[in-house]
Amino acid sequence: MSGEQDRLLGHADEADGIDEYDNKLPAWWVGLFIGCIIFAVGYGLDRHFLRPTSEALEYDAEVAAAPKAASVEASITPEAVAAGKEVFMTNCVACHGADLHGGIGPNLTDETWIHGGKLTDIVTTITNGVAAKGMPTWGPVLGPKKIADVAAFVHEQGGGQ
Amino acid sequence: MTETPTATPDYDDQTVRNFVVATITWGMVGMLVGAILALQLAWWPANLGLPWTSFGRLRPLHTNAVIFAFTGNALFAGIYYSLQRLLKTRLWSDKLSTVHFWGWQAIIVSAAVTLPLGYTEGKEYAELIWPIDLAIAVVWLAFAANFFGTVAIRKVKHLYVAIWFYMSMVITITVLHVVNNLAMPASLTRSYPVFAGLTDALVQWWYGHNAVGFLLTTPILGLMYYFLPRAAERPVYSYRLSIVHFWGLVFLYIWAGPHHLLYSALPDWAQTLGMVFSIMLIAPSWGGMLNGLLTLRGAWDKVRVDPVLKFFVVGITFYGMSTFEGPMMSIRSVNALSHYTDWTIAHVHEGALGWVGMTIFGMLYWMVPRLWNRPLHSVPMATTHFWLATVGIVLYIVAMWTAGVTQGLMWRATDAEGLLRYPNFIDTVVALNPFYWIRLIGGLMYLTGMIMLAWNVFKTATAPLNNQAPAGTAKEVA
Numbered sequence: 001m002s003g004e005q006d007r008l009l010g011h012a013d014e015a016d017g018i019d020e021y022d023n024k025l026p027a028w029w030v031g032l033f034i035g036c037i038i039f040a041v042g043y044g045l046d047r048h049f050l051r052p053t054s055e056a057l058e059y060d061a062e063v064a065a066a067p068k069a070a071s072v073e074a075s076i077t078p079e080a081v082a083a084g085k086e087v088f089m090t091n092c093v094a095c096h097g098a099d100l101h102g103g104i105g106p107n108l109t110d111e112t113w114i115h116g117g118k119l120t121d122i123v124t125t126i127t128n129g130v131a132a133k134g135m136p137t138w139g140p141v142l143g144p145k146k147i148a149d150v151a152a153f154v155h156e157q158g159g160g161q
Numbered sequence: 162m163t164e165t166p167t168a169t170p171d172y173d174d175q176t177v178r179n180f181v182v183a184t185i186t187w188g189m190v191g192m193l194v195g196a197i198l199a200l201q202l203a204w205w206p207a208n209l210g211l212p213w214t215s216f217g218r219l220r221p222l223h224t225n226a227v228i229f230a231f232t233g234n235a236l237f238a239g240i241y242y243s244l245q246r247l248l249k250t251r252l253w254s255d256k257l258s259t260v261h262f263w264g265w266q267a268i269i270v271s272a273a274v275t276l277p278l279g280y281t282e283g284k285e286y287a288e289l290i291w292p293i294d295l296a297i298a299v300v301w302l303a304f305a306a307n308f309f310g311t312v313a314i315r316k317v318k319h320l321y322v323a324i325w326f327y328m329s330m331v332i333t334i335t336v337l338h339v340v341n342n343l344a345m346p347a348s349l350t351r352s353y354p355v356f357a358g359l360t361d362a363l364v365q366w367w368y369g370h371n372a373v374g375f376l377l378t379t380p381i382l383g384l385m386y387y388f389l390p391r392a393a394e395r396p397v398y399s400y401r402l403s404i405v406h407f408w409g410l411v412f413l414y415i416w417a418g419p420h421h422l423l424y425s426a427l428p429d430w431a432q433t434l435g436m437v438f439s440i441m442l443i444a445p446s447w448g449g450m451l452n453g454l455l456t457l458r459g460a461w462d463k464v465r466v467d468p469v470l471k472f473f474v475v476g477i478t479f480y481g482m483s484t485f486e487g488p489m490m491s492i493r494s495v496n497a498l499s500h501y502t503d504w505t506i507a508h509v510h511e512g513a514l515g516w517v518g519m520t521i522f523g524m525l526y527w528m529v530p531r532l533w534n535r536p537l538h539s540v541p542m543a544t545t546h547f548w549l550a551t552v553g554i555v556l557y558i559v560a561m562w563t564a565g566v567t568q569g570l571m572w573r574a575t576d577a578e579g580l581l582r583y584p585n586f587i588d589t590v591v592a593l594n595p596f597y598w599i600r601l602i603g604g605l606m607y608l609t610g611m612i613m614l615a616w617n618v619f620k621t622a623t624a625p626l627n628n629q630a631p632a633g634t635a636k637e638v639a
Contacts, residue, residue, distance in 0.1 A: 009400055014319035016246040018390045023399035029451060033409070033444035040437035047433060054429045055493075069578035141584040 074123050074148035076155060084153025087146045091138070100157050105135065108158045117158070122151040172245045176258040178532050180238035181525065183266060184231060185615045188521075190273075191226030192608045198223055199604045203597035213277040221288040222276045227513060228286060228376065230269045235521040236380050237261070237304070240327050242528055243387040244311055247321045253310025257303045264300035268293060280350045284365050286372055287341050291352040294342040301338065305331045322403045326383030329411050333375040341368035359426055363419065370418035373509075377517050379410065382449045385473065388524045390456055392469045398455035406448025413442045420491035423500065432493070439491035446484035453477040468543040472523030475551055479515025483508060498573070503593070504565025507558045514554045514607055522546065522614060529618050538620035546610040546617075553606030556599055564596035 005023060012019035047053060074080075089098065095105035106114060115125040126147050129137035138147060201207040201216045208215045245252060252258050271293050275281075281288040289297070308331050312324070341364055344352035356364050390397050397403065419427060419435025454477055457464065464470040486508055490499050499505060530537045537543065571589045574582035583589060 008396060011319050012396075014317040015321040016243070016249075016387075016391070018321065018387070019396040020322075020400040020403075021396050021398055022401055023455075025399070025402055025405060026451065029402075029444060029447065032447070033441075036441045036443055040441050043440075044433055044437055048430060055424060055432075066575070067577055067579040069580065140580065143578050143580045145578075 069143045069145065072144040072148040074119050074151050076119065076152045080149045080152040081156050083146075084149035084151065087142065087150040088153055091142065092150065095134075100154070105133075108154050110158070113158075117155075119151055119155050122154055123147055126151060171251050173241070173252045173255065173258060174532055176252065176262055177238050177242045177528075179262050180234045180241065181529065181532065181618070183262075184234040184238055184521070184525070185611075185618055187226055187230030187234060187269060188611055189608070189615060191223060191231045192604070192611050194219055194223040194226060196601065196604045196608050199597065199601040203594060203601055212279065218277050218279055221281065221285075222273060224286060225272050225276065225288065226269070228372070229272075232377060232381075232517055232521065233265065235524070236330070236376070236384070237265070239384045239388070239521075239524050239528070240308070240380065242532070243323055243384070244308070244327070247324060247387065248311060248315035248317055250311060250314050250316050253307050253314055257307040257310070260303045261300060261307060264296065264303065268296050268300060271296070275350075282342075282344070282352065282354075284341065284354075284368075286369050287338075287365070290350050291342070291344055291346050292349060294338070294344075298335075298339060298342075301335060305335060321386070322397070322400070322407065323383040323386040325407055326379045326386065329407075330375050330380040330383075333371060333379075333411075333415075337368045337371050337375070341365060362422060362425070363427060363431070366421040367415075367418040370421060371415055373512070374410075374414040374417075377512060378414075378446075381517055381520050382410075384524055385449070385453050385477065385520060388520075388527055389453055389470075389473050392467070392473065392523070392527050393457055393460040393463060395456050395458070395460045398452050398458070402448050402452050406445045406452070409445030409448065410442070413438055413445060417442060417491070420496070423491070423493055423496045436491045436493060439488040443485060443488050447481060450477050450481040450484070453480075468540060468547050469523045469527045471544070471547045472519045472526065475547070476516050476519030476523060479511050479519065479554070483511040483516060486511065498569040499565060502565035502568045503561040503596070504569065507561035507565060510554070510557055510561070514550070514557065518607070519550065522550065522610075525614065525618065529621055533622045535621055535624050535626065538617050538624060542613055542617050546613045549606045549610040549613070553603045553610065556603030556606065558603075560596040560599035560603065564593045564600075567592055567596075 006021050007023075009020045009022055088096075088100075092105075095103060096108055097103045100108040102108065106112075113121070115121060115130065125135070126142070127137070127139040127144075129135045129139075131137075142150070197207065198216060198219055201219075212218065241252060241258070268289075272289055275290060275293065276288060280290045282290060282294075287294075308327070312320070312328075343355045345355065346352045354361050386397065386403070416438035417435055419431050420439045421435070423432050423436065425432075453473070457470070457474070460470070464474055489495055490504070490508060526537065526543050568589045571583045571592060576582050
């Protein structure tokens, strides 16, 4: 705020009485402007030429780095059935009913196994879902441990093969 | 309204008064619909179970009403008022002024009918069906002709900075509207865009982003450059700064649209372009803020007593905030958290309620006493409006920031096994509900202020004419 500061241009009569100073651009503002331009050019060069990457590659790297659930061999044990019952009552009752007699989803207690009644079949059905019938894909939601447990529970309740 | 004499009878102030009345009328409608939507998000039964009142149909009604009806009419009022005085000439064509005013209102009414009925092109901020799009193009060109006609018959040589900003709007909005709405009609209410898939998305956000730039930013800056120094009675801080930030703004803005499509199918290089041009926009945007705030040097004592200047100061401050936040949100890693959350809603309302709304209110409180040649009915009421609106915006924005960050973090939260911690979307909806109620309270405060403005203007315009008083200012009745 010194020197050339606050020199009026003197054309107020041509702007409804509004006069204007011709003050210098604030130095920090010029610095900000130039800094942003340097960042813009640098970022573009870095991302696409110097260390080229893409959102697809970044996604793959993130997935590779993310914690993985250990795969679980499903087996019918009293502990698995008990834990599976809890999982069932939280996630499955809405469609299959508390007594497993079905509703929106099919009855799980009769002799008919639409998608296979072996323990491994049941695990596959729960993990991948049945999109056409409205059964959600539970794999990414429950994870292998809970799916193994609930499969054991359903297998026992329904008299699976 | 018709019997009111004006200080300089040569100017067409009747058209300006008409646009002022339309601004206030549609402003109340647009903000009321906004409050209804806020209620619907907090309490779903407010959808009433009817298709016409459901969120999906009322939402475009709200956005179109506040952008094109409230802000649109306010821009026309402010531009026509200042243009005549800056160029010392009456508007070029009375016929075009009439076509412009009534045409624009007819478009708004047709939007208010077709949107709740479900007629839409499905493009954000460009929902209106093709016959209305055509009408907009015709009326806009009438405005453009009237604008440039007035510039052509001007009685001064110099074009004041405000007029450059107005010009950038007139030209750019014409191009944006026409290109984004290019479509092949299939029936009176249905059409297919000429662009397909990703190209259509990119054109849409080139339009959407620059509608914000050239309808809600540059012309409002133009209004600031006229009404702020007039109200503060101070010279503009820097002519040089206004030139540099004007050209910086109009050149850089137009490239930043792809930041709306980060982490989409848009090619990576195009996303980068959108991001870096957004970053480069910070300084040109802040140039406007600086020129506004520094113009008030030596006038801060007036800010304390004059609600007009109070509105301008808060408006410019929100402009500075949202033009910093916008570039931050266009950074890939920030966008990964903010995109599709209420953070975006906070950001746009910082601009709409803070920058656009407050600047328009300041402009109206300054212009209305002069347009109707009467002192403002109540200055304390205007000051109350100011505080209600300011606190309302803060409540609104803080609630939506919190909601946005909460939802973004819940979406990405995983447990030790890499499984989603909140696999059900409803978990996030339940978590956000309290913030939706706070947002509603903030919105209702803002709407209440708007109604107080309407009452204040109505009482001012219908007060007995006092021929002794010169064009009233806020201070004279304080």
